[in-house]
Each structure stands twice: as C-alpha cells, then as structure tokens.
Amino acid sequence: MPRNRYRQCPACNTASLDSSSHPSIFDCRLCHGLWFEDGALNQAIAEHHDGVDQYDHEQHLGPALRTSDRLCRRCRVPMTHYQLLAHYTTEIDCCPGCDGVWLDKHEVDQVMQSPQLKQALKDLNQKVSWKSWLFQFLTAMPVEYNVKPHRTPWVTRTLVFLCALVFGVGALSAEANEWIFVNLGLNSDTQSPSHFVLQLLSYQFVHGGLMHLVGNMYFLWIIGDNLEDALGHGAFLALYLFAGIMAALAELLLFDASQGPLLLVGASGSIAALFGLYLMWFRHASLTFMIIVYQKKLAPHWYFLIWSLINLFGMFTAQGGVAWAAHLGGFGLGLLLGYLLRDYVLRKNPLIAMLNQPEAAINR
Ligand SMILES: [Zn+2]
Ligand SMILES: [Zn+2]
Structure with a gap:
C-alpha cells in the first residue's frame, strides 16, 4: 500500500500516523507523538500565545546535537536532533530536507510554551x-x-x-x-x-x-x-x-x-x-x-x-x-x-x- 509509506511514525516505525483536524499535523495512534509540517508547528505555537502573530521556532533552536535514528515521514531521510532552546535541553527531531518536526508526547507542551520558556530562562x-x-x-x-x-x-x-x-x-x-x-x-x-x-x-x-x-x-x-x-x-x-x-x-x-x-x-x-x-x-x-x-x-x-x-x-x-x-x-x-x-x-x-x-x- 503506497499510501502507508507516508503514514510511518518516526518513533514507532510503523504505519501508525493518523491525520488530524489540521491537514499538516498527524498524530501517532500508538505513541501519541505529533508530526508537524508546512509551517504547522509555528502556527500552533503562535495560536497558543495571545498577541503573537508569527513565530519561527527554528530561529530559537539550541545547537544541533547529532543525527537521529528517526526518519522524516515525507523525505525518508534521518532527521537531526536539536536542543529545543539554548538553555533547555529537551531534544526534538527536525528534518534537514523539509520543515517537518517530530515531537514525542511529553515534548508537546514544552514546545508550545517555548516562547515563554525562552524569556523566563533569559x-x-x-x-x-x-x-x-x-x-x-x-x-x-x-x-x-x-x-x-x-x-x-x-x-x-x-x-x-x-x-x-x-x-x-x-x-x-x-x-x-x-x-x-x-x-x-x-x-x-x-x-x-x-x-x-x-x-x-x-x-x-x-x-x-x-x-x-x-x-x-x-x-x-x-x-x-x-x-x-x-x-x-x-x-x-x-x-x-x-x-x-x-x-x-x-x-x-x-x-x-x-x-x-x-x-x-x-x-x-x-x-x-x-x-x-x-x-x-x-x-x-x-x-x-x-x-x-x-x-x-x-x-x-x-x-x-x-x-x-x-x-x-x-x-x-x-x-x-x-x-x-x-x-x-x-x-x-x-x-x-x-x-x-x-x-x-x-x-x-x-x-x-x-x-x-x-x-x-x-x-x-
Ligand atoms: Zn508512534
Ligand atoms: Zn523531510
């Protein structure tokens, strides 16, 4: 089934990604992690904050740490582990080829709050x-x-x-x-x-x-x-x-x-x-x-x-x-x-x- 190829959860490595109410966000029915693409993550973070119209999470990422063993849903290439912020050591997976981001379930809240987190750490x-x-x-x-x-x-x-x-x-x-x-x-x-x-x-x-x-x-x-x-x-x-x-x-x-x-x-x-x-x-x-x-x-x-x-x-x-x-x-x-x-x-x-x-x- 060729469509399943794009349903591959980066964490579970099975075709377990389901579409959500947003066309560019998928969630895994097994591990409940979330996949974001086409600017959906920035949009979600901005919507989470009153008075923030636009947000570019890539600008605030901490250092790139290493190549991940997880694959991008679309590009099928290994993603890269980035530290969420310079002073917050949670690691998230970003695709080097597209803007796809994979968040494990426990990381979702941290990423959504990352603008406040960054200001607080400053x-x-x-x-x-x-x-x-x-x-x-x-x-x-x-x-x-x-x-x-x-x-x-x-x-x-x-x-x-x-x-x-x-x-x-x-x-x-x-x-x-x-x-x-x-x-x-x-x-x-x-x-x-x-x-x-x-x-x-x-x-x-x-x-x-x-x-x-x-x-x-x-x-x-x-x-x-x-x-x-x-x-x-x-x-x-x-x-x-x-x-x-x-x-x-x-x-x-x-x-x-x-x-x-x-x-x-x-x-x-x-x-x-x-x-x-x-x-x-x-x-x-x-x-x-x-x-x-x-x-x-x-x-x-x-x-x-x-x-x-x-x-x-x-x-x-x-x-x-x-x-x-x-x-x-x-x-x-x-x-x-x-x-x-x-x-x-x-x-x-x-x-x-x-x-x-x-x-x-x-x-x-
Ligand atoms: Zn999964
Ligand atoms: Zn990609």
Whole structure:
C-alpha cells in the first residue's frame, strides 16, 4: 500500500500516523507523538500565545546535537536532533530536507510554551551586573533572579503597606509606640483569650526598629510576588498569616519563662515560612550572596541553608532580641507545606513546572 509509506511514525516505525483536524499535523495512534509540517508547528505555537502573530521556532533552536535514528515521514531521510532552546535541553527531531518536526508526547507542551520558556530562562540567566553588586554592597541585601509574575501582587503590597503604616504610627510618639507594642505585639502574659488570638495575627505587623522592618519587608517584597502568583491571592494570604501564628507558637513553646514574659513582634516568622515555600517551588531562581566584595548567584536551597545555619548558631548561642525559634519554626513549616503543595502548585503553573525540570539549564 503506497499510501502507508507516508503514514510511518518516526518513533514507532510503523504505519501508525493518523491525520488530524489540521491537514499538516498527524498524530501517532500508538505513541501519541505529533508530526508537524508546512509551517504547522509555528502556527500552533503562535495560536497558543495571545498577541503573537508569527513565530519561527527554528530561529530559537539550541545547537544541533547529532543525527537521529528517526526518519522524516515525507523525505525518508534521518532527521537531526536539536536542543529545543539554548538553555533547555529537551531534544526534538527536525528534518534537514523539509520543515517537518517530530515531537514525542511529553515534548508537546514544552514546545508550545517555548516562547515563554525562552524569556523566563533569559531572565533567570542574567549575569550579576555592577548595579546588583553595588546594591548588595551598600545594603547587604540579596538580589533576586526569578520569572516575572503575571498577577499584580496585591496581597504582598498590602502586607508591606500595613507593616510600614503600623511602624509609621508608632514613630509619631512614644505613647503610640508603647500602645502598639502592648496591644498589638504578642505578649505571653495577655490574660484575655480573645485578645491573645488577635495578637497572634497583629504581632506580624509590628516591628521593633527600622532595620527590622526594612529587612523583613525587602524579603517579603522580592519573594512574595512570585509566591502570590503561584498560589493565588487568597491562598497566599491565608498561608502567610497561618505561618505567622505557627511561628509564634513555636517561639512560645521554646521560650524560657524564668526570663520574664515573652514579647514577640515582627513578620520574620511568616517570612521564614515563605523561604521554605520558595525553596521547594523555585529551584530555578537565584539569590545573590556576598562575601566581603565577591558576589555570587546561589540556588535558593544554598541561600536558605546558609540562612538556617546562621539562625541555628544564633539559637544555641542565645543572642537576645531575635526570635530564632520563630524563624526556624516558620521555615520548617514552609518546607513542609512547600513539599505537600508542590504537585498542586506545579500543576497550576506549567511554566514553573517546566523550569523545575532538569532540562532547564540555569547559569549562576
Ligand atoms: Zn508512534
Ligand atoms: Zn523531510
């Protein structure tokens, strides 16, 4: 049957290609891979993206790797293995004679998303610039490299605003500051249960000094936007406040009552939980670390490992004024929740899922 000759699946090597609703796209009924020809792949990618009229996937391919053992449906010549993008090591088969492309089933989503994937990898792989060096040198704060969020981070912004507002009001007068600390800070001597429950929430918005506020808000600002985008506004807010409550309970559990009552303020516990979530979901992101004058992009797990060691050291040498147990308790909770919610978050965010694959090549 001569027609069958053109029905040959490049992967299965049997006449198993079926026509689809598109005249230039065929799918294999056995392996469910897809064959594209006559510009159908570029058309499909463009249709997948709002605002993209034309796309030429060949322009964005990574290096040609080797000759494939698969044959082009039409030309019957071996195809060539190309890396999908310069920094994404998925390999696809392209025909050297025509524009035919064969995609295995698991590659289809990656190829359809490749314009976003390329932009994301470009953002993630930026080198540290003199600006980021100067910023960290002057502020001792890290610079973050992550994908741009799609959603406006309203919750993150509101949390930052409220913390700044509470601090601003406290700065007006000593009485105001005193009132805020006594009523909104978490006090282990608080008698009324309802007031204590309120304090479990309100202490997260009170800060003990400008540096405490600025440090916390900076971290909330840089990592909160991506987490809020990944989770959705409501879930992000619920998780943030819940982590703050749990971090306070961890501190209450471990504090030494003979040292007097515990007064706890600050968003550090809630933000430490965000660190845990960030580490579990954004393995492709980087935070810069600086040793005197040498700045280096680090993967989140390295960055937060160093951060945890500093906290453990602080806890065992019992330096006063910092809620080490709240930090570590919040971080532990974040890791646990990050682990439990990981599949859900990656399913909801296909781009993040693809960047979590080993195929994503991150330069640090
Ligand atoms: Zn097949
Ligand atoms: Zn061909």
